[in-house]
Amino acid sequence: MAERIYLDWNATAPLRPQALAAAAEALEACGNPSSVHAEGRAVRRRIEEAREQVAALVGAEPRNVVFTSGGTEANMTALCPNLVPASPGNGPEMRPRACLVVSAIEHPSVLAGGRFARNAVEMAPVGPDGRCDLAALGRQLAALAQKGVRPLVSIMLANNETGVVQPVSQAAGLVHEAGGVLHVDAVQGAGRIACNINDLGADLLSLSGHKIGGPKGVGALIKRDQALHFADPLVKGGGQERGARAGTENVPGIAGFGAAAALARQALAEDSARMRALRDRLEAGLKAMMPEAIVFGAEAERLPNTTLFAVPGIKAETAVIALDLDGIAVSSGAACSSGKVQPSHVLEAMGVAPPLARGAIRASLGPTTTEFEVDRFLDAWLRLSKTLLKESRGIAA
Numbered sequence: 387m388a389e390r391i392y393l394d395w396n397a398t399a400p401l402r403p404q405a406l407a408a409a410a411e412a413l414e415a416c417g418n419p420s421s422v423h424a425e426g427r428a429v430r431r432r433i434e435e436a437r438e439q440v441a442a443l444v445g446a447e448p449r450n451v452v453f454t455s456g457g458t459e460a461n462m463t464a465l466c467p468n469l470v471p472a473s474p475g476n477g478p479e480m481r482p483r484a485c486l487v488v489s490a491i492e493h494p495s496v497l498a499g500g501r502f503a504r505n506a507v508e509m510a511p512v513g514p515d516g517r518c519d520l521a522a523l524g525r526q527l528a529a530l531a532q533k534g535v536r537p538l539v540s541i542m543l544a545n546n547e548t549g550v551v552q553p554v555s556q557a558a559g560l561v562h563e564a565g566g567v568l569h570v571d572a573v574q575g576a577g578r579i580a581c582n583i584n585d586l587g588a589d590l591l592s593l594s595g596h597k598i599g600g601p602k603g604v605g606a607l608i609k610r611d612q613a614l615h616f617a618d619p620l621v622k623g624g625g626q627e628r629g630a631r632a633g634t635e636n637v638p639g640i641a642g643f644g645a646a647a648a649l650a651r652q653a654l655a656e657d658s659a660r661m662r663a664l665r666d667r668l669e670a671g672l673k674a675m676m677p678e679a680i681v682f683g684a685e686a687e688r689l690p691n692t693t694l695f696a697v698p699g700i701k702a703e704t705a706v707i708a709l710d711l712d713g714i715a716v717s718s719g720a721a722c723s724s725g726k727v728q729p730s731h732v733l734e735a736m737g738v739a740p741p742l743a744r745g746a747i748r749a750s751l752g753p754t755t756t757e758f759e760v761d762r763f764l765d766a767w768l769r770l771s772k773t774l775l776k777e778s779r780g781i782a783a
């Protein structure tokens with residue numbers, strides 16, 4: 387049987403062998419990292435090494451990295467009204483933040499609003515190219531500033547569906563001018579494009595292990611500096627992670643995440659050039675076959691590994707199943723809830739008509755994707771898409 391072809395790296399990246407080795411080694415180590423004896427100290431050293439590796443991926447200081455159970459928990463921890471200056475004072479800066487502004491294309495773990503009340507969450511619009519509309523964001527922040535509201539703003543580094551890279555550093559300027567704090571969900575961008583917390587101007591940044599070839603169920607929330615303090619940790623209990631996240635650390639997950647972060651950082655330039663060439667080959671092949679194919683967000687800067695496309699008349703859910711039966715894993719941009727296929731909120735925010743949005747298929751590549759795999763995808767698409775088009779027009783294929 388032919389080998390399966392995995393083109394769904396944005397859903398989860400295959401575990402890197404070095405991350406597996408690091409996680410397996412940590413799994414065998416017995417000590418509790420909070421224990422003072424030699425066993426405990428050995429495990430603690432492994433965590434601190436991983437903290438350095440993860441910090442280095444985003445140009446942060448290791449002491450500002452808090453390990454979490456994944457990107458979702460990092461986002462949920464960050465989106466907290468009680469985010470106050472570390473040095474206590476009596477001024478308005480000590481008051482909880484009354485408003486959370488999120489871009490309309492955020493991951494559901496951000497759109498859920500963290501620990502803000504529903505009515506305290508505002509959406510910032512995106513343009514048809516899938517980029518956050520900075521002019522609209524500026525107006526929104528000015529209106530809040532007039533009311534004396536200092537918001538927390540959350541804008542992702544790159545979108546998980548379209549791959550469109552967001553104008554984060556420009557947004558940071560606007561947010562800080564308005565007295566706000568900026569959180570950046572860098573779960574999809576880190577390890578694929580340059581992601582330096584200082585250059586981005588992010589105050590807080592979220593990462594997830596399994597998007598960069600580390601284990602699932604581990605992530606990190608990273609602060610740019612020591613200026614901010616989480617007065618209200620999400621997980622309370624023991625004083626682990628300097629009091630920011632209680633619970634005995636997931637040492638194997640953290641060790642694997644660290645190893646994956648180190649590799650992603652070392653190979654960033656080379657991997658991203660390779661992935662871009664293959665992604666462009668895929669899109670060029672698709673367009674040559676079907677000039678009517680639409681690639682969403684193609685006018686904007688995108689992650690080098692991601693393409694989200696639709697062919698009018700082809701439904702994504704049928705195409706994804708047909709490709710799967712042919713040995714190829716991709717995903718659809720549509721969400722299925724209660725048996726009804728909903729167009730993606732990302733494409734909706736970009737103003738894409740629902741029938742076209744329902745056809746959105748995402749292929750996402752990784753550092754080990756090959757030209758052969760891309761060509762196999764194109765061959766399969768050539769065969770299957772004709773049948774799918776005939777079916778959608780009601781003609782027996």
Ligand code: PLP
Pocket residue numbers: 396397455456457458459461493495542545546571573574594595596603604605
């Ligand atoms: N943020 C983005 C942009 C994502 O794509 C994802 C996962 O798909 C998450 C957050 C959630 O990360 P995790 O799966 O580690 O909870």
